[in-house]
Amino acid sequence: MRILQLHSNYIVYKPVEKEINIAEDAAKEETKVDEVVVLFTAIEEGDNAAMAQKAINDARAFLGKIKANRILIYPFAHLSSNLSQPSQALAIIKDMEAYAKEKGIDTFRAPFGWNKQFTISIKGHPLAEQARSYAPQAAAAAPQEGAPCEAKKEEEPVSAALKAEDTMKSYWHILQTDGSLVPIEEYKFKGKSNLQKFSQYEIKKTRAVTQMPPHVPLMKRLEIADYEPGSDPGNVRWYPKGRMIKSLLESYVSQRVAQYGGMEVETPIMYDFHHPSLSSYLNRFPARQYVLKSEDKELFLRFAACFGQFLMAHDAQFSYKQMPVKLYELTRYSFRREKSGEVVGLKRLRAFTMPDCHAFCVDLEQAKKEFNIRFDLCISVLDDIGLVKDDYEIAMRFTKDFYAENKEFIASIVAKFGKPILAEVWNERFFYFALKWDLNFVDNQDKAAALSTDQIDVENAKRYGIQYVDEKGEKQYPLILHCSPSGALERDIYALLEKAYREQMKGNSPMLPLWLSPTQVRLIPISDKFLDKVEAIAQQISAKCIRVDIDDSSATLQKKIREAEQEWIPYIIVVGEKEIESGTLSVRIRELKGKQEAMTAEQLIAAVQAKIAGKPFKPLPLPMYLSKRPVFHG
RNA sequence: GCCUUCGUAGCCUAGCCCGGUGGGGCGUUACCUUGGUAAGGUAAUGGUCGCGGGUCCAAAUCCCGCCGAAGGCUCCA
Numbered sequence: 246m247r248i249l250q251l252h253s254n255y256i257v258y259k260p261v262e263k264e265i266n267i268a269e270d271a272a273k274e275e276t277k278v279d280e281v282v283v284l285f286t287a288i289e290e291g292d293n294a295a296m297a298q299k300a301i302n303d304a305r306a307f308l309g310k311i312k313a314n315r316i317l318i319y320p321f322a323h324l325s326s327n328l329s330q331p332s333q334a335l336a337i338i339k340d341m342e343a344y345a346k347e348k349g350i351d352t353f354r355a356p357f358g359w360n361k362q363f364t365i366s367i368k369g370h371p372l373a374e375q376a377r378s379y380a381p382q383a384a385a386a387a388p389q390e391g392a393p394c395e396a397k398k399e400e401e402p403v404s405a406a407l408k409a410e411d412t413m414k415s416y417w418h419i420l421q422t423d424g425s426l427v428p429i430e431e432y433k434f435k436g437k438s439n440l441q442k443f444s445q446y447e448i449k450k451t452r453a454v455t456q457m458p459p460h461v462p463l464m465k466r467l468e469i470a471d472y473e474p475g476s477d478p479g480n481v482r483w484y485p486k487g488r489m490i491k492s493l494l495e496s497y498v499s500q501r502v503a504q505y506g507g508m509e510v511e512t513p514i515m516y517d518f519h520h521p522s523l524s525s526y527l528n529r530f531p532a533r534q535y536v537l538k539s540e541d542k543e544l545f546l547r548f549a550a551c552f553g554q555f556l557m558a559h560d561a562q563f564s565y566k567q568m569p570v571k572l573y574e575l576t577r578y579s580f581r582r583e584k585s586g587e588v589v590g591l592k593r594l595r596a597f598t599m600p601d602c603h604a605f606c607v608d609l610e611q612a613k614k615e616f617n618i619r620f621d622l623c624i625s626v627l628d629d630i631g632l633v634k635d636d637y638e639i640a641m642r643f644t645k646d647f648y649a650e651n652k653e654f655i656a657s658i659v660a661k662f663g664k665p666i667l668a669e670v671w672n673e674r675f676f677y678f679a680l681k682w683d684l685n686f687v688d689n690q691d692k693a694a695a696l697s698t699d700q701i702d703v704e705n706a707k708r709y710g711i712q713y714v715d716e717k718g719e720k721q722y723p724l725i726l727h728c729s730p731s732g733a734l735e736r737d738i739y740a741l742l743e744k745a746y747r748e749q750m751k752g753n754s755p756m757l758p759l760w761l762s763p764t765q766v767r768l769i770p771i772s773d774k775f776l777d778k779v780e781a782i783a784q785q786i787s788a789k790c791i792r793v794d795i796d797d798s799s800a801t802l803q804k805k806i807r808e809a810e811q812e813w814i815p816y817i818i819v820v821g822e823k824e825i826e827s828g829t830l831s832v833r834i835r836e837l838k839g840k841q842e843a844m845t846a847e848q849l850i851a852a853v854q855a856k857i858a859g860k861p862f863k864p865l866p867l868p869m870y871l872s873k874r875p876v877f878h879g
Numbered sequence: 880g881c882c883u884u885c886g887u888a889g890c891c892u893a894g895c896c897c898g899g900u901g902g903g904g905c906g907u908u909a910c911c912u913u914g915g916u917a918a919g920g921u922a923a924u925g926g927u928c929g930c931g932g933g934u935c936c937a938a939a940u941c942c943c944g945c946c947g948a949a950g951g952c953u954c955c956a
Contacts, residue, residue, distance in 0.1 A: 879890020
């Protein structure tokens with residue numbers, strides 16, 4: 246059974262013609278029902294009375310939520326390609342009607358078996374349109390989270406939703422490293438528990454424990470970021486340490502994209518709601534936008550870099566000789582007005598920073614080649630950020646046909662990755678991309694969050710009028726690759742904190758990668774007497790682009806060490822008479838669970854430099870002396 | 880948007896069920912302590928108990944409304 250449920254201001258319908266001989270009797274007159282939840286209903290093979298009751302119960306629950314009590318059961322065959330016998334369908338429709346009346350719902354019903362015409366006015370609120378399916382193997386559409394810019398086909402809302410029902414049915418498989426597809430029910434997840442968790446999350450949306458995600462108290466305690474009650478939910482404040490971490494990530498990802506050949510640009514963060522290229526599908530999703538009014542204009546805040554880059558590419562002139570043309574922007578910020586209940590810590594924000602790199606390619610061959618290069622780029626960037634293959638799972642999404650025609654290509658990517666991945670297969674292409682992959686971090690609550698992603702867009706060049714000149718001097722539409730090599734940077738920090746927490750649970754010392762640690766080396770003088778000498782050591786180390794600070798507070802030595810450990814500082818050095826006289830430092834190394842090793846300042850510098858080679862550097866974001874620092878979080 | 884839970888000092892939190900002077904810890908400040916690898920001592924500081932209304936002799940506590948937050952649901956272009 247399939248039901249499209251629409252909360253409507255009104256519906257007017259009129260039976261036009263009998264379509265089947267068992268059609269019910271009805272007058273060919275208009276009927277108008279106001280303030281009603283319309284249930285367009287298709288009865289499928291195998292449906293029964295129990296299902297009818299279930300459907301009505303769900304509708305009742307919905308009525309409760311929206312504080313309404315009127316439904317119209319509207320037989321609507323076009324929702325399914327697997328309809329039951331008409332006689333049976335009519336019986337079930339009548340069951341639904343009788344049960345609904347029994348439950349005290351103000352129930353209307355449109356006649357069965359007629360070709361009807363109707364006009365409907367749908368309420369704009371977020372819950373107004375819902376589709377439900379009671380087929381035994383009903384599968385929901387996958388979330389398209391993390392995608393840089395998703396646009397749907399421009400069609401009437403109702404028919405688009407119906408089409409979605411038809412074509413968006415997902416078939417889930419595990420794509421093995423040899424390129425073969427195994428239906429998910431048949432796959433043995435032995436030893437691949439993260440993949441299993443991720444698959445569960447994608448398919449069933451199972452929600453496990455009720456608990457605050459561990460990274461939230463961590464981001465506060467480490468003075469990285471915090472909620473900002475004075476803003477909108479999901480717009481966070483960044484303390485000096487967090488700002489430095491984020492800034493390093495920004496520099497690093499931009500540097501890697503530049504090396505890859507991306508040309509960095511900057512585009513506006515707000516766009517005209519009524520621009521012809523943009524307005525067509527935005528109107529359908531006003532609830533997700535930040536909208537602002539400026540004089541007589543309506544503007545929306547971008548949710549990805551696509552708009553600016555596409556408008557720029559539209560006006561640019563380029564030929565196959567320059568392609569692939571790669572544009573890059575670090576969006577600070579992208580805005581998505583996620584529902585208040587969906588915003589969580591650094592995992593899901595309303596304003597976030599996302600690197601977004603588009604490559605305009607001449608054809609599928611070139612796109613595939615580029616896709617491959619960018620796949621390696623993504624994996625490598627995340628690896629340097631501190632997230633490795635054990636930390637995430639990959640999903641790839643494509644149509645049956647695309648798989649059939651590009652099997653070797655897809656197989657080569659999985660083989661390169663070296664781990665099985667989740668595959669979502671559609672019968673028909675519904676989204677604008679032909680192929681998409683996304684990389685998903687699995688957190689301590691067994692929830693997944695998309696980081697890197699890339700996709701081959703086959704539609705937007707036309708939509709935005711982006712053209713290149715081919716060998717014959719003719720204009721052609723390019724394919725567009727959309728890639729975010731790291732995903733949202735806030736989300737990378739979320740993943741790093743969640744990973745650190747997991748390490749802690751395993752009994753290891755949680756920490757951030759050395760190049761991202763706000764303080765890399767902490768010096769603790771045993772007494773004020775040594776402050777001058779300690780500062781000399783600090784100058785020596787910091788001259789080599791290493792972030793070093795000095796705990797000159799009046800706390801005891803033990804307490805200073807404890808506090809340094811709680812700040813996850815990688816190297817802690819107590820300096821007293823022994824060290825100053827011998828020149829040998831006793832370095833407490835966090836990575837080795839606090840083991841102390843003797844080394845000179847030069848040796849320490851060399852060791853740190855070796856570990857952070859190739860990474861950007863920012864100086865200490867706070868005063869070197871701890872006594873000069875304000876406390877940002879109790 | 881719905882449901883649930885929660886709003887007490889910069890931070891964490893007790894007290895609320897069963898109404899009667901709001902308690903502790905961290906931090907901060909001062910003084911003592913200058914200590915050799917995960918919490919030294921003493922004192923001071925800091926509260927429209929989220930906001931508004933009601934009940935009551937009396938409200939942090941009970942009732943109603945509102946605001947905010949978190950989690951869940953739904954949703955996620």
